[in-house]
Every structure is written in structure tokens, then in C-alpha cells.
Amino acid sequence: MKVGQTLAFIDIELGKLLAEKPSLVTDPTLREYKHYLERILRRVPHMLSENEEQLIIMKDKSGIGAWQMLQGDWLSTxxxxxxxxxxxxxxxxxxxxxxxxxxxxxxxxxxxxxxxxxxxxDELVWASALRAVCEDHLQICKLRKYPVAMTQSVIANDVDQQAIDSLMSTIEKNVGLYQRYLRLKAKLMGLDKLANYDVVAPLPNAPEMDYAWEKARGEVVEAYGEFDGELGGWVDEMFERRHIDGEVRKGKRSGAFCSSWLAGKSAYILQSFNRRLGDVYTLVHELGHAVHAYLGSRTQKPSNYEIGSCIAETGSTFGELLLTERLLSKAKTKEEKQAILANVLDEFGMAAFQVSARVFFEQSMYDLIERGEFLDGETVAKLWVAARDKIYGDSVDWLEVMKWEWTMKPHYYMANYRFYNYPYVFAQLFVFALYRLYKEEGRSFVSKLKKLLAAGSSKSPRELAAEVGFDITDEGFWEKGIKQAEEFIDRLEQTL
Ligand SMILES: [Zn+2]
Incomplete structure (x- = not known):
């Protein structure tokens, strides 16, 4: 908290300096920090005085911070x-x-x-909390002169409204594709229609795929190695140097993560490896983060290596797709193929489409408040159901109580975390589009991806995409990602 506050004030000081002398951004001696300064300059018009900034931190602590704590404590007790x-x-x-x-x-x-x-x-609690959080945000937007409720998030994520509009519009146009997958999954599960509790459930006929550690190592090293020998070598080194703690043991924290040091020191991975297909995917995912860090932290200064959520999953999700291709080519039965494809499509569907429902939902709450309406529990639930149905149409049957699904997401109650959802959609579709490009261009794409990963945060996502020949404000780019998902769905359909 203290470090965060101190660093925040470095940015404020730099902001003041840049406000007086914007030409510093293009100063040749600061060339290496250009984008870092550009990002601060973009925040300058919305910065307040030091006293006001201090007050905001203080009021968040007993304001939104308290709602967040209440929600967390409620769930955990x-x-x-x-x-x-x-x-x-x-x-x-x-x-x-x-x-x-x-x-x-x-x-x-x-x-x-x-x-x-x-x-x-307890809808009363959740609606009170959300109402306070949203209204607080709108007040701060006015104070900081943000034109719309999403602007703060767009600036923080180093993207622009045009790109996000184009992304979300692509999603909206392609809900039919996701629904097609859900109907296909119903068929594979022997159901007329999926219920909400089937959407990410395992296929009933999924074969027992058992992966010993060494076998998993072989698969993930080869998945990266077939893409690029150097990448495969670095991944293998992570195993060789015993930098992956995969052991399942009592008292170990759950989940998985990759921790990487700056300046090119090695990364360390923690997970609990239970020999299942999902565990191999977690492994390849975390190794993708290690590869990303390997390239980025060796190339960039620390200030150019603060990778935002829109780009953070590029190495990891790309690795998952490389593994998918490898496993599919080796799968012996159609059940195995189905399990592999459903695994990747379930995840894609959640990140790209289910999360989009949350984007639409959040926006609709602000629209309603701006119209002067009151957000009580039933009203919020109605907004959630409307946003959800926009994505799922009639492809899924929902339990009536699922209208309360929004209540459990801790992020809605966190300070400075409004519109945290679209970066997941961005990240997912961005990598699917890049993967599509790899399939179209073949080997010549390899160095492009490595360059992109090595760029860290020295360039915006828009510039990074431009370097591989795309404009992220153009729906054509996002459609490439959709095409890749469609290809997986086609392949799944062919197994029937
Ligand atoms: Zn990740």
C-alpha cells in the first residue's frame, strides 16, 4: 500500500513536469521511455491536486474498501x-x-x-454496495473529467475507446458462433439443451488422460519447441533447473502462478500437478508467462515492463494453443479429440463471451444511474439477466437463482477497478487472432511474436498489433480471432 502510494506520487510529479513541458515525450535522450511518458501524459488532464489525491485514497479506504471487505468476509464466513x-x-x-x-x-x-x-x-446488501460503488465512480469521473464511465479503465489499460468498441461489437456480432458451440456441446453431453451448470462441465465420455510429470514435460517442451527451438530450450531449462514446483502436498496454497524477476533473472512456477489434462494446460500456460518474462525482462527497463492485462496473456494463451494443436495431432480416439477441443473452447467461451456479458452488464448499470433510476436488487438482477441473454440467447436454460450471479464477483466491489472485464475479452481474442496469423503465415510469424513479447509495455497494444500488420480499431482484426475459434468448433463438429 505504502509503496503504491509513493509510486503514485512519482507519476503525479512526472505528470506535473510533462504538463509544463509536453515536448519531453519526444525528447531524443528519453527515447527509451517514450511510451512510459506518453502513458503518464494521457493521465495528466485527469490528475487532481496532491491533497485531493490523498483524500481519495483516504475515502476509498473506509468507502469502497469497506464494501469490498464486507463482500469478502460475507463469502468466507x-x-x-x-x-x-x-x-x-x-x-x-x-x-x-x-x-x-x-x-x-x-x-x-x-x-x-x-x-x-x-x-x-442478501440482495439488499449487494445492491447497496454496488449502488454506492457505481455512484462513487460517477462522481470521481466528473471530478477527474472523464468523458464516460469506461475512460479511466481504458487509459489504465493503455488502449483506446475505439479499439474496445470494435472488440465488443465483434463479440456481439458473433454470439451466434458461441451459441453454436453450446448446442454442439449439449449434443456431446446427450442433452437437448445445456443448463447453466453444464456450460463448463466436463464431457461425460471424456477419457481418463493420465499425464506423468515427464510425459507432461515432453508435451509442453515440444509444443513450444515445434514453434521455435529457442523457446523450447528455455522451457526445458525451467524443468532442468527445477524451477517448477508441481508437487501436490498438504498445506500448499491452491492455484498456479509464475513469478518472474526483473532484468532477465529466471522465473519460478508454482502449481499442484494432478496428472490431468487440465494440469498440463496450467503448466503450458504458466510456462508461457515465463517465456514472456524471459523475452521482455531481458530487453526492457523495469518501467517498460509493466505488462497490462490486455497483453499479459499473450505468451500463456499462445502456448495453450500450441499444446492444443500438438495434442490433437496425437489423439487416437474421437473422445480424446472431443475432450481436448471442448477444453479449449470452454475456456475461450468463458473469457471471450461470458465475460462480455459482464461488460454489457456494468455499462447498463451506469446508463441506468445516469437516467436517474434507482438500483435495487431486482433491478440489478434484471440488468444482469438482460446482458447474459444477449450472449446466450436461448441456447442455455438458467436456474431462476442465477439472476444473482453478479453478487459473488469480488471485482465489482474493488476500488479503482471499474470495467475490469473487457481486458479478458481483449486478451483472449487478441491471442486467437495472433494464432490465426501464425497458421496463415507459418514460420515467418515466429520472429514477429517473439518481438511482440520482448516489447513488454514499451509499446501500446495498438502499436504492437500494428507491427504484425493489424489495426485493433478495425473489426477485421478481431474477426481473425473469431475465425480461429470457428475452426476449432468445425473440428469438434466433425468428430460427431
Ligand atoms: Zn495467466
Whole structure:
């Protein structure tokens, strides 16, 4: 917190300097910091006095910060009663949500029903919190002179409104493709139609794919190696130097992450490797972060290596697609192919489409407040259902209680975190588009991607895309990503 505050004031000081002398941005002696300065200059018109900035930090602490804490504390102190294999159990939130992906359909359904019923009972709390968070944001927007509610996020993510509009419009035009996948998945699951608790559920006929550590290592090293020998070598070195803690043991924290040092020191990965297909994907994903850091942190100064969320998943998701291709080429049965394709398409669908529903939802709350209407629980739920239906159409049946789905997302209650969703959509479609390009251009694309990863944050996403020949404000670029997803869906359909 303290470090963050101090660093924030360095930017404010630099901002003041740039406001007086904007020509510093193009000063040849500062060439290396050009984009870093450009980013600060863009924030200058919205910066307030030091006293005002201090006051905002203070009011957030007992304002939005308190709502965020309440939401987190509420979730972590609730218990949920559920019957599993004939035994009555009382589980915390973190545990019961594990059943959302159970192979047992009835259990998935009950877990969803129980959780959202309880969340919905406290709609008063969630609506009060969201209303305060949104209204606070609109006030700050006025104070900082942001033209629209999304501007702060667009500047923070180093993108522009035009690019995001083009991205979201591409998503809206292609909801039919996602719905086609969901109908196909229903068929593969032997259902007439998916229910909400089936959307990311495993396929019932998915074969047991068991990956020993060495086998997984071989697959991921080869996946990167087939793309580029150097990348494959770096990935193998991560195993050789024992920089990946994959052991499953008691007391280990859950989840996975890649921690990389600056100035080209090596990266370290933590995960709990359970020998499943999903674990191999996690491994290849985290190694993609390591590769990204390897290239970026060796090339860039620390100030040019603050990779924003729109670009942060480029190495990792690209790695997942390389692995997908490799595993598909080796799959022996159609069930194996289906499991691999459904895995990649489930993830794509969530990041690109489900998350888009949240973008539309958030926007609709501001529109409503601006019209002077009051956000109570039922109104917010209606907005959520409308945004959700815009994506899913009639391809999925929803439990009535799913109208409370918005209540559990901690991000909605965090300070300075408005419109955090579209970067996920951006990241996903950006990499799918790049992967498409790789398939079209072949080997000549390899050096382009490496250059892009090495650029860190020294260039904006728009400039990075321009270097591979694309304009991200043009829907044509995003359509490339959609095309790649369509190709996977076609391949899945062919297995029927
Ligand atoms: Zn990641």
C-alpha cells in the first residue's frame, strides 16, 4: 500500500513536469521511455491536486474498501448445506463451488442452487454496495473529467475507446458462433439443451488422460519447441533447473502462478500437478508467462515492463494453443479429440463471451444511474439477466437463482477497478487472432511474436498489433480471432 502510494506520487510529479513541458515525450535522450511518458501524459488532464489525491485514497479506504471487505468476509464466513453421496455436509464457499465442475450433473445443479439462493437472500446488501460503488465512480469521473464511465479503465489499460468498441461489437456480432458451440456441446453431453451448470462441465465420455510429470514435460517442451527451438530450450531449462514446483502436498496454497524477476533473472512456477489434462494446460500456460518474462525482462527497463492485462496473456494463451494443436495431432480416439477441443473452447467461451456479458452488464448499470433510476436488487438482477441473454440467447436454460450471479464477483466491489472485464475479452481474442496469423503465415510469424513479447509495455497494444500488420480499431482484426475459434468448433463438429 505504502509503496503504491509513493509510486503514485512519482507519476503525479512526472505528470506535473510533462504538463509544463509536453515536448519531453519526444525528447531524443528519453527515447527509451517514450511510451512510459506518453502513458503518464494521457493521465495528466485527469490528475487532481496532491491533497485531493490523498483524500481519495483516504475515502476509498473506509468507502469502497469497506464494501469490498464486507463482500469478502460475507463469502468466507458463510457455510452451505449440501448432501453428497447420501451424507449431509456443511461446506464453506471455496469448497462448494468445486462441485460446479463435478461429473455428477445433479450435484452441479444442487451446488449452484444452494449457493445462489443464499446469495440472493442478501440482495439488499449487494445492491447497496454496488449502488454506492457505481455512484462513487460517477462522481470521481466528473471530478477527474472523464468523458464516460469506461475512460479511466481504458487509459489504465493503455488502449483506446475505439479499439474496445470494435472488440465488443465483434463479440456481439458473433454470439451466434458461441451459441453454436453450446448446442454442439449439449449434443456431446446427450442433452437437448445445456443448463447453466453444464456450460463448463466436463464431457461425460471424456477419457481418463493420465499425464506423468515427464510425459507432461515432453508435451509442453515440444509444443513450444515445434514453434521455435529457442523457446523450447528455455522451457526445458525451467524443468532442468527445477524451477517448477508441481508437487501436490498438504498445506500448499491452491492455484498456479509464475513469478518472474526483473532484468532477465529466471522465473519460478508454482502449481499442484494432478496428472490431468487440465494440469498440463496450467503448466503450458504458466510456462508461457515465463517465456514472456524471459523475452521482455531481458530487453526492457523495469518501467517498460509493466505488462497490462490486455497483453499479459499473450505468451500463456499462445502456448495453450500450441499444446492444443500438438495434442490433437496425437489423439487416437474421437473422445480424446472431443475432450481436448471442448477444453479449449470452454475456456475461450468463458473469457471471450461470458465475460462480455459482464461488460454489457456494468455499462447498463451506469446508463441506468445516469437516467436517474434507482438500483435495487431486482433491478440489478434484471440488468444482469438482460446482458447474459444477449450472449446466450436461448441456447442455455438458467436456474431462476442465477439472476444473482453478479453478487459473488469480488471485482465489482474493488476500488479503482471499474470495467475490469473487457481486458479478458481483449486478451483472449487478441491471442486467437495472433494464432490465426501464425497458421496463415507459418514460420515467418515466429520472429514477429517473439518481438511482440520482448516489447513488454514499451509499446501500446495498438502499436504492437500494428507491427504484425493489424489495426485493433478495425473489426477485421478481431474477426481473425473469431475465425480461429470457428475452426476449432468445425473440428469438434466433425468428430460427431
Ligand atoms: Zn495467466
Amino acid at each position: 458463510r457455510t452451505f448445506d449440501i448432501e453428497i453421496e447420501g451424507k449431509k455436509k456443511r461446506l464453506p464457499y471455496g469448497e462448494i463451488i468445486g462441485f460446479y465442475q463435478s461429473p455428477d450433473r445433479d450435484l452441479r445443479k444442487r451446488a449452484n442452487q444452494i449457493v445462489y439462493e443464499k446469495l440472493g437472500k
